[in-house]
Amino acid sequence: MTAGIRPGLDRLRQAWALFRQWSGDDAYERYLAHHHAAHPGQAPLSRRAFIRRHHHERFSSGVNRCC
């Protein structure tokens, strides 16, 4: 029984993860992962500082909304 449900649940979990990524809900977690990998030993930005920079950049780099 559980063997039948598990793949379905995994799939749902994966879809939810993709949805969070699309919406930007997990942006800070992804930033932390990238930061620890790329700049080990350096202190990362705080959640608040990161999200402000993140949003500022998103709307300062060309066309991302259209007619």
Add this chain to the structure above:
Amino acid sequence: MSLRLSSLLWVAVAVLGAFMLGGIALHRGESIDALWLIVAAVCIYALAYRFYAAWIAARVLALDAGRATPAVRLANGRDFVPTHRWVVFGHHFAAIAGPGPLVGPTLAAQFGYLPGTLWILIGAVLGGCVQDMVILFCSLRRDGRGLGQMARDELGPIAGSAALIGTFMILVVLISALGLTVVNAMKHSPWATATVAATIPIAMLIGLYMHQLRPGRVLEGTLIGLALLLFATVGGGWIDTLPGVRTWFDWDGASLAWMIMVYGFAAAILPVWLLLAPRDYLSTFLKLGTVFLLAIALVVLNPPLKMPAVTPFIDGSGPIFAGPVFPFVFITIACGAVSGFHALVASGTTPKLLDSEAPVPLVGYGSMILESFVAIMALVAATMLDPGVYFAINSPAGLIGTDPVQATAIITGWGYPVSAAQMAELAREMGETSLFSRTGGAPSLAVGMASIFSSAFGERMLAVWYHFAIMFEAVFILTTLDAGTRVGRFLLQDLLGTLWAPLGRTSWTPSVLLSSLLVVAAWGYFLRMGVLDPNGGVNILWPLFGISNQMLAAIALSVATGILAKSGRLRYAWVTGLPLLWLIIVTTTAAAYKVLSADPRIGFFAGARDLAERLASGALPPEKAAVAPQLIFNLHVDGWLTVFFAALLWIIVLDMAYTVWRVAAGRPVLPLRESAAASDLDLAQGERA
């Protein structure tokens, strides 16, 4: 699935699509159901994606799934981020799908449902989807460079400058055309105005929530925001019943135009996190949710299309905008068929996210298919209305007058029966005082959506659905307006920076204020003229927008064709060359009509002459005579602007043709600026080591 089963399936899709199309073409004299259109469209999209997009990917572009993309090579955790293909698809679709595919088909429904449907389907699968996909590919191979930069690199400085100036001009015209749509939806409607006004503090509240209270909790914030928006939709109706309060939200078009300009300026200079970012989240969720809901409702309801397949207005006498079906249906429906603006997105953020070349057809071609489908739904929503009602809502007061009895008599005289009592009852049901001459497309789409939603999901909440639809359109029109103003500001600062370097610094306050003010003044001018013009608004601004957007598409396709020719794919250059040829014909013909036509409703200069004569002879009532000099001046501006757009188009096309000719003749051209594949980079690094 086995090969044989799969072939059988695709044959079945082709037969079903052909049957539906045949049904649409042969159904004459009686109404057909929306499902015919929807099923035919889905079959065509499926076939085009499975075969044409796949063929372009394999043969023309020769996509290399193993080649490292900019997101992989330049990964920095900020703008270059390797991202799952479905996430990129979601981002790209959310970025390209704006109000355009809703408004254009609604206006073009004056020709009947057939011209618009055919152009949306054929234009998308052979033109728009191809453009988006090839430009995405070109940018992907060039470190995610923008369209202007690619034009400069591959065709030369003239084409590059033309692309940049063209982009700026189209932004200005686009924002004013969309602004006019919102103004006409809010004009003397306290409910709509109160609801739309409430979206601003709601967005700011969510901005504070996402940044101060619970930083980064985007989904939480957006959910709360959506709940507040629904509350504001109902609350607007409540305000409408309060005699003292409702007058605060009861404004004429001219005042609303000024308010939108003030809002646009404020949005451009306020911090992004406070207004722009939260509004963008709300608008994206609202947009996707509503489009999804509309698709379900249309399938459940399957409404009959009451508009005839083709109306007599194809001769150019249409009340909503003047001009014959060729070329005007092709510029009225830009977004949904071919939209040059998409090339800016496809060469902007999207190529910096793809983790492989393999999803290029999904993201480039597939997203545009979905947008095209949104346009088909908008067309259904417009053509399922009683044609008489559709024309009463969308015809300007300058044409049908302001007296309900006279207006309905005129429209009935065109062959589309409607009565003043019917319009009064409709307005009452929708919670409005009047629905006459609410031009711009949004109100008639809202009436269509309200009747679809209320029939499909039961109950008689027509008025709430109507204002929900208005709020939905206004929210993402205002999102396009403030995001567009901001992009315009960056483009202008770039331009001004070449005159005096400090003006180019994007964070220097005086430069920010000056350039934002200039951008708002530019679109504000056209918006104000559109509001003042009794015949004008849509009739002037939408063709200008269509011409400029198709001009940008021609620029993008020129860049793509040039790159195909230069990269040894000359024999496949027709893939972008044919849609380009069609856009050149359409845009040039439309521009010629708008400049040269002697019909004062079509030609800008003829319109100016006509108005000047009526002013001189004293035929105008005093309030119209007062604004006539401004309108005459504006018609001249519009005429010269059209000439300018056509000139830009031809400069870049000739520049491209020259490059292609040199390639064909075996002469040297600017080197291809494709960035090296990762394997080449590895080799080079290995040699250095």
